[in-house]
Amino acid sequence: MPPSPCAICKTNRALILRPKNHQKLCKPCFLSVFESEIHHTITTNNLFHRGERIAIGASGGKDSTVLASVLKTLNERYDYGVELILLSIDEGIKGYRDDSLETVKRNAQQYNMPLTILGYSELYGWTMDQVVEQVGKKGNCTYCGVFRRQALDRGAARLGVKHVVTGHNADDVAETVLMNLLRGDLPRLSRTTSIITSTPSAALANPSSSSPSSPPSHTNIKRSKPLKYAYEKEIVLYAHHKNLDYFSTECIYSPEAFRGSARALIKNLERVRPSAILDVVRSGEDMARLVPGSDEGCGGGCESQGGNGGQIPVAEEEDGGCGSSGGRTVGGDMAAVERQLALNENAQENGLEVEIRTVGVKSQGCERSDSLRSDVVSLVNGKSGQRVKGQAFTPRKTPQRQVMGQCKRCGYLSSQEICKACVLLEGLNKNRPKNQIEVDGHGQEEANEAVDAIEVGLQQVKIEGI
Amino acid sequence: MPGKSLEQQSVMVEQSCRRCRTNPAVLVVRTEPVCGECFSKYVHTKVIKRMESFRVRFTSPDQLRKILLPISFGISSVSLLHILDRQLQTQKSKTGRTGYSLHVIHVDTSSVEPSAPDAGLLSQLKDRYPHHIYASVPLHELFMSSADGSPSEAYKDLTEDSSLEDMPADQKLLFLIGSLPSATARADVISTLRTRLLVQCAKDLGCEGILWGDSTTRLAEKTLAETAKGRGFALPWQIGDGDSPFGLTFNYPVRDLLKKELTAYASITEPPLFPLIYEPPKTSQPAPSSKSTTIDDLMKQYFESVEENFPSIVSNVVRTTTKLEAPSTFLSEARCKLCNMPVADGRFGIHGWGGDQEDGLDISGKPSRELCYGCTRSVPPTVTLSQGVK
Numbered sequence: 094m095p096p097s098p099c100a101i102c103k104t105n106r107a108l109i110l111r112p113k114n115h116q117k118l119c120k121p122c123f124l125s126v127f128e129s130e131i132h133h134t135i136t137t138n139n140l141f142h143r144g145e146r147i148a149i150g151a152s153g154g155k156d157s158t159v160l161a162s163v164l165k166t167l168n169e170r171y172d173y174g175v176e177l178i179l180l181s182i183d184e185g186i187k188g189y190r191d192d193s194l195e196t197v198k199r200n201a202q203q204y205n206m207p208l209t210i211l212g213y214s215e216l217y218g219w220t221m222d223q224v225v226e227q228v229g230k231k232g233n234c235t236y237c238g239v240f241r242r243q244a245l246d247r248g249a250a251r252l253g254v255k256h257v258v259t260g261h262n263a264d265d266v267a268e269t270v271l272m273n274l275l276r277g278d279l280p281r282l283s284r285t286t287s288i289i290t291s292t293p294s295a296a297l298a299n300p301s302s303s304s305p306s307s308p309p310s311h312t313n314i315k316r317s318k319p320l321k322y323a324y325e326k327e328i329v330l331y332a333h334h335k336n337l338d339y340f341s342t343e344c345i346y347s348p349e350a351f352r353g354s355a356r357a358l359i360k361n362l363e364r365v366r367p368s369a370i371l372d373v374v375r376s377g378e379d380m381a382r383l384v385p386g387s388d389e390g391c392g393g394g395c396e397s398q399g400g401n402g403g404q405i406p407v408a409e410e411e412d413g414g415c416g417s418s419g420g421r422t423v424g425g426d427m428a429a430v431e432r433q434l435a436l437n438e439n440a441q442e443n444g445l446e447v448e449i450r451t452v453g454v455k456s457q458g459c460e461r462s463d464s465l466r467s468d469v470v471s472l473v474n475g476k477s478g479q480r481v482k483g484q485a486f487t488p489r490k491t492p493q494r495q496v497m498g499q500c501k502r503c504g505y506l507s508s509q510e511i512c513k514a515c516v517l518l519e520g521l522n523k524n525r526p527k528n529q530i531e532v533d534g535h536g537q538e539e540a541n542e543a544v545d546a547i548e549v550g551l552q553q554v555k556i557e558g559i
Numbered sequence: 560m561p562g563k564s565l566e567q568q569s570v571m572v573e574q575s576c577r578r579c580r581t582n583p584a585v586l587v588v589r590t591e592p593v594c595g596e597c598f599s600k601y602v603h604t605k606v607i608k609r610m611e612s613f614r615v616r617f618t619s620p621d622q623l624r625k626i627l628l629p630i631s632f633g634i635s636s637v638s639l640l641h642i643l644d645r646q647l648q649t650q651k652s653k654t655g656r657t658g659y660s661l662h663v664i665h666v667d668t669s670s671v672e673p674s675a676p677d678a679g680l681l682s683q684l685k686d687r688y689p690h691h692i693y694a695s696v697p698l699h700e701l702f703m704s705s706a707d708g709s710p711s712e713a714y715k716d717l718t719e720d721s722s723l724e725d726m727p728a729d730q731k732l733l734f735l736i737g738s739l740p741s742a743t744a745r746a747d748v749i750s751t752l753r754t755r756l757l758v759q760c761a762k763d764l765g766c767e768g769i770l771w772g773d774s775t776t777r778l779a780e781k782t783l784a785e786t787a788k789g790r791g792f793a794l795p796w797q798i799g800d801g802d803s804p805f806g807l808t809f810n811y812p813v814r815d816l817l818k819k820e821l822t823a824y825a826s827i828t829e830p831p832l833f834p835l836i837y838e839p840p841k842t843s844q845p846a847p848s849s850k851s852t853t854i855d856d857l858m859k860q861y862f863e864s865v866e867e868n869f870p871s872i873v874s875n876v877v878r879t880t881t882k883l884e885a886p887s888t889f890l891s892e893a894r895c896k897l898c899n900m901p902v903a904d905g906r907f908g909i910h911g912w913g914g915d916q917e918d919g920l921d922i923s924g925k926p927s928r929e930l931c932y933g934c935t936r937s938v939p940p941t942v943t944l945s946q947g948v949k
Contacts, residue, residue, distance in 0.1 A: 138913065263914075274782060275872060277879035288913065322914045358861060362787050365852050366743050368936060369787050371914045375932055376791025378913070382903075383795060383883040427869050434871035435590065 101126065109334075112326035115367055120334050127331050131319055132167050138288050140317050141256075143174035148254040150245050151179040151200065151208070153193030156260030158200060158339035159328045160320055164258070165204050178252065179204075182244045183212040184237055185220025196340040203338065211248045213240055217514070219521055227521060236521075239513045243505055246314045254314075261318040264325040264359055267370045270377035272355040276430065283384040286377035290316045324370060326363075350427040586823055589870065595827045602816060602824045606642045609800075609812035615650050615658040624659040627761040627769045628691075629666065630684065632676040632837035634821045635813050636772030637684070641832060643770075643812075644688045661691040662764050666753045668698045670729055671736045671745070676837035683835055694760075698749070699732040701756045713755060716896040744937035746853040747788060751898045751934070758805045758899075768808030776818035776866050778811065779876040780858040787854050789909075790933030793900040795885040798877065804889060804901050814877060817870055818863075895931035897938065902931045909935045 097117050099107045105119030111126075118126065135141060149164065151157045161179065168175055181197045183190050194210060201208035214220045217240055225233045249257050266286060273282040284290065320328065332339055362369035499505065500512030507513070576584045576594035578601075584592030588601060618624050628643070630636045643661060650657045663684065669675040678695045685693045701713045710724055714731065726734070732752075739745045761769050773781065778798055785794055796804055803809040813821070825832035866873050886892075892901035907929050909915060930938060 134913065270786065271783065274786065274876055274879065277872075277875040279879055279882060354865075358783070358857070361857050362854060365854055365857060366741065366787075366936075368789075369854065372789030372933075372936060373787055373791075374914055375789045375912060376786040379792035379903075379932075380786070380794065380883060383792070383885070385882060385884050427872060430875075431869040431871050434875050438589065438871055438874070 109330060112330070112363075113324050113367060113371070124331065124334060127323070127327055128163055128166060128170075131163050131323060132171060134288070134322055135167070135173075135319055138317075140258075140289065140319060141173050141175050144176075145256055146176045146178065146252075146254045147256045147258055148178050148180040148245075148249050148252060149206075150257055150259040151181050151197045152260070153181070153196035153200070153340040154260070155328055155332050155337075155339045155341060156262055156320060156325075158196070158337050159332050159335075160258065160260045161200060161204055161206065162335060162337055163331075164319070165206070177204075177206050178254065179206050179208040180245060180248045180252065180254075180257065181208065181210045182241055182248065183210055183214075184241070185213050185222055187222055193340040196338060199338055209248060209252055211244060211251070213244065216240070216244055216247060217518060219518070224521065227524060236517055239517055243503075243512075243514050245316075246505070249314050256315045256317070258317050258319055260320055262320045262323050262325050262328055263370050263374055264356075264363075266318070266321055266377065267373035268352065268355045268359050270373050270380075271358055272351050275355060276351055279384045282377065283381040286374060286381055288318055288321050322371065322374065351430075354427065585827075588820065599824070599827065602638075602820065603642055603645070605815040606639065606812045607646055609810065609814065610643070610646065613658045615654045615656060618656075618658045620656060625662060625764060625766045626659050627662045627664055627757065627764065627766040629757050629769065629771065630663050630681070631772070632665070632680050632835070633772070634818065634825050634832075634836055635774045635777060637832050637835050638821045638824055639770065639772040639813050640684065640688060640691075641828060644690070647690065662761075662766055663691050663693045664757060664760050665693075665695045666698055666756055667695050668749055668753065671698065671732060671749055674839045676839075680835060680837060687835065696756065696760060697729070698752055698756060699729040701752055701759065702728040702731045704728070713752070713759075739937065740939060741853075742851045743788075743853040743855075746855055747933075747937040748897070750855075751937075755899060758803075758807060761807055766807070768810060769803075771809060771811050772813055773811050774813050774816050774818045774821055775874050775877050776862050778814055778880075779865075779873045780855070780862050782876055782880045783861070784855050784858040785933070787858070788933045789936050790898075790900075790931070792903065793898070793931070793933070794880055795883045796900060798880050799883075799885075800881075804885075804894075805899065815874070817866055817873060819866055819870075893929065895934055896929045897934040898931060900931055902929075905929075907931060907935070 096106045099105045099119035099122050100116045101118060101122040105121070107117035107119055109118045109120060109123045110116075111118055111123065141147065147164075149157060149161050151161060161177070164177055167173065168177060179197060179201050181194060183194060197208060197210070200206075212220070214223075221233065221237055224236050228236065245257050245259070249255070269285040270282065273279075273285060331337075359370060359373070362373070366372075498507060498510075500507040500515055501510055502515040503512060505512045505514065509516075511519075574584045574592045576582045576597050577591045578593055578597040582594035582596060585595050586593065586598060588598060593601065613624065613626070628636070628640060630640065640661075640663065647657045647659075647661070663681075665678060665681050667675065667678045669678070681693055681695050685691075702711055704710050704714075704724075711728075714724075717735070736745055736748065739748060757769060760766075782794060782798060785791065785797060790797075796809070798811075800810050800814075801808060816824075825836060862873060886901075886903060889901040889903075892903055893905040893907075894900065895902050895907070906912070909932055928935075928940065
């Protein structure tokens, strides 16, 4: 068989089978088509504006490395006029982060971009290794994901940057769509596909009057995913053919079942029909519009209307964005959810469930009942008996629109009174030997305002401990 | 675990049924050991509860409510027929009449699906449940010209020129299916056409709605498969009970039962349902990469394994998807020419959205076909019914 020519330039020999559509391309054409697609994503969604400072959430993995490289190239080629900087979060996982942070440092030199590294220990007083030591390997992804989400925003605020771009790719988005279907999480389903998420200025304009002490907020940070439509395989190909310096190790702590399951499914789908990843993303965008009460859920479709109208508020624990592998999210493993669901089903069957919610939770409904947290207490009377019609509570309601406010402790955007990070920290700090807090407390003293709230939390613990 | 027999769980030997507390339990349903009788009752209740609106009291004596029941000879649809047959007999014996009558229709796809069931099974069904009206309809009937010789609606929808008009309907179908690019596309188009044909039959027969036999497991498969095929926009109409966009009601009475529960049920009925059920030949588990694997196959395999250990997650997928709301304006939206689903703002085809990077390319030259995103994936523009007859 004669060597086939490149489908685009028709002259060079095709060397690359494009994963997305199985087009046969030569190397230069592949690189240029990959870049121009991202340029297309950026321009049609008006992701950037001239003069903007943009922090690239850099992990040293392939996605963020390619993102940094492509954005630098495009910024020069098309004169976006944006200033790019690198922002890295050090979770404090020995053997995983140490090496990848070295990569980020090299990237900073290669791309001539300023780099800031912020540690979990600096931000929260806990490294992930310490968290794992305390909570064990199960569920540690929850901590990591929640902490990371805020860490980038806190870091951005510290740098005076209002826009953070992350390396989430099409596979990640598709995976999250399927995962949220499997978990039965409609509110999150309606958010995951949006290319821009931003903490609403509403949360700023309307500061909760009940908390005069709420610290200055770092909540008006815009997030976007320029690689949202880029296939993971193509990102790897691009990195390979551009000889990019990236670090490839999966997080040493294992992924949770839901995401692992969805990821395997996406890989199989891609094998059967290469367009399937993109098709799932498209379905996700369309379904976002069908989620009851979410006129916000316009997916990627309505940005063209311009302005901030199309921007979507994020929840504090959304897309965990776990380093190179795209995020482990909260939600517990499948077995735990299964048990909870089975309990609810049984209770409903017997018509005797009573649902008790924790008081003081402003926005009930969606997040809580759908993701089946344990604050919904089922009181099941073992014997099935007199079923009184209408008295039985139905545990799942139509998901309601989330009301976003600010965390009373740290001021971070939250649908709850206390944001997830602060709740998790409280749990961690409760069980921590006291002397250790002091050590970490010292390290924090120079932290800026953004961190103050957490620090106050820590000091309170210290005082209580004395 | 539902459907697991007790022998497999030796720990639980010689338990008595948790429900009646007299008979020995023969299987475990959602963590409860139950006897055969109570299990049957459980299955019936689940289905009959979904048939509320078809009770005798909602039908006036001079009214004849007709419903179409599609039969694929799979476990779910045969079980549904079995249960409804009993319901109708009970209604008759109690009140002297029934709330509705059934038209049982099998769509014969054997010309395009080698593993399609033998349509002869229909006469066996008829022998066992003689009180209903039965028919087998070949899939290509959708392309049959009407009595006055004009081409069928479905055919007109799918082709622009008339060069193939004289071709016999079965050839048109073979031609269309043969031109599709993948196993996934063929399976997708066949099932889309089947739905269209059933809707057409229901209308021709004067049925008010269709009772689909999809189990919880099947609906969960469908949810993820349609999502993967880019048809997420149409899920409310493919999973939910109630008004469909086709002027008929769709109902899924078996939606609260898992596939494995129905499998257990089919073996404890007297006599068992298995002789009436068609199991496609099990080719040794096809590798996911195999050319013949379809997206539907993948999802089927996936949920078979999820159902085993996480049955509640399967039902939760369905419950959640059912909450998606069809846009209120859907009746006025333009329809896809293949699946007939309303397409919001007429966004046909795979271009013109964020994930389409070829906006800049000139695609305006071709007449844009009015196919939805999902159907365009299965029937790419290179395929047209009127092309390349040699």
